[in-house]
Amino acid sequence: MAAVIPVRGHAALLDGVLQALAAQTRPVDRLAVVDDSPEPALRLAPPAEVVHSGGVGPYAARNLGVASVDSDVVLFLDARSRPRPGWVERTLERFADPGVGIVGSDTLVRGGRSLAERASEVQQFSRLDKYLSAPFFLPYLPTCNLAVRRADFTAVEGFSTVRSGGDADLCWRVQRATGHRLEAIDEVLMEWIPRDRARELLEQNFRYGKSHHGLRREWSSRGLTVVEPLPAWRLAVRSGRAALRFARSLTAGPDARARDFVPLAGACFDWGYWVAHHREPAGAVAPQQDAQAS
Incomplete structure (x- = not known):
């Protein structure tokens, strides 16, 4: 099982997600951090593996991250993700069911001191009800807290290389093409750091x-x-x-x-x-x- 994290312009936030991954009750087997800056700049110590994508965009960068690992399950986060200690273990457990292709848990947007952080805390745009109980089409999960069976990811040729919305598109294509279902853990196992401006x-x-x-x-x-x-x-x-x-x-x-x-x-x-x-x-x-x- 591998984790893929794209980053561009938010390198200062990266330490937080790496520390949270290091504190997991079940560590990931591989960790690919995709530096999507136009000029390679990121340097990290093992076990993180840096992939330089050259500014192709967040979803294309994730595709390159997946291509760099060979795990059966891929977990997607971003630099603002802060998984709680049981996130990896609880997520991986759901893939024991062969009918499950996509897994995620509830995500809580943290607050802060700035207006934007407080407003994001009120807005809570990553809670499960916005993706599952009241979806505008098929259910899906955001890429700040998303795990996909690699065979399913490969079957649909990965993310569409759009600027935004690729998470919904991937989840819908996986469900339509493979017949595997999306399963959500109805518990907050992920926190997310909002923008402060x-x-x-x-x-x-x-x-x-x-x-x-x-x-x-x-x-x-x-x-x-x-x-x-x-x-x-x-x-x-x-x-x-x-x-x-x-x-x-x-x-x-x-x-x-x-x-x-x-x-x-x-x-x-x-x-x-x-x-x-x-x-x-x-x-x-x-x-x-x-x-x-x-």
């Missing part, structure tokens, strides 16, 4: 909106509806209301400011979806007119 959190949500539209378009021929986004004027009104609400909270405490920042992040998601929809190529699938982007 408000602008980065807004950009993250904007990117998620774009990838959400891309997934819908990519999977439209297989049953996923391409949803019509809200008109720009309605998005502008919604964004304005969210901005006004946040402005009013500036005189309140940090918890209130964080709570009222979350709708701004949601508005960025909606704008990302809107932008992706209006930039889609000619001849793309027509959207359903009776639905709205979430």
Whole structure:
């Protein structure tokens, strides 16, 4: 069993995830850290093995990481992941069932002192309910806390080399192609360190909106509806209301400011979806007119 961690621009966070892996009750057999910087820069001591990918992007980097190891099960994390001590052992146990192809556990986003960290703690975008109990298509798990049977990963030729959304796409293709199921451990075995800058959190949500539209378009021929986004004027009104609400909270405490920042992040998601929809190529699938982007 191997762990693969892509990293680019977050090398300062890497020590935390490596220390957490070293504290596992069941150590990984192989550890591939993929340095996705354009110029090779990362140097690590064994047992970590550094793979230099040259700036190909996070999902292509993960593919290269998998290619560098030969384990039957591959665990994916990122530099912000902080697995609790039993994560590896409890995850690996689920693969004793030959019908299981994908495993993950619940993930808790940590808080912090900054507005972005507090808002991310409120948002909790990595909790299982967002991926399993209320999925917008097939269930999936994020790559900050994801394990895949290598044979299944190889059967679908790995991750699609997109900027965002490759985790959902991989999980869906594995379930469709192999018939193996996704199994989740309904317990927090992973914590995640959020971004500490408000602008980065807004950009993250904007990117998620774009990838959400891309997934819908990519999977439209297989049953996923391409949803019509809200008109720009309605998005502008919604964004304005969210901005006004946040402005009013500036005189309140940090918890209130964080709570009222979350709708701004949601508005960025909606704008990302809107932008992706209006930039889609000619001849793309027509959207359903009776639905709205979430």
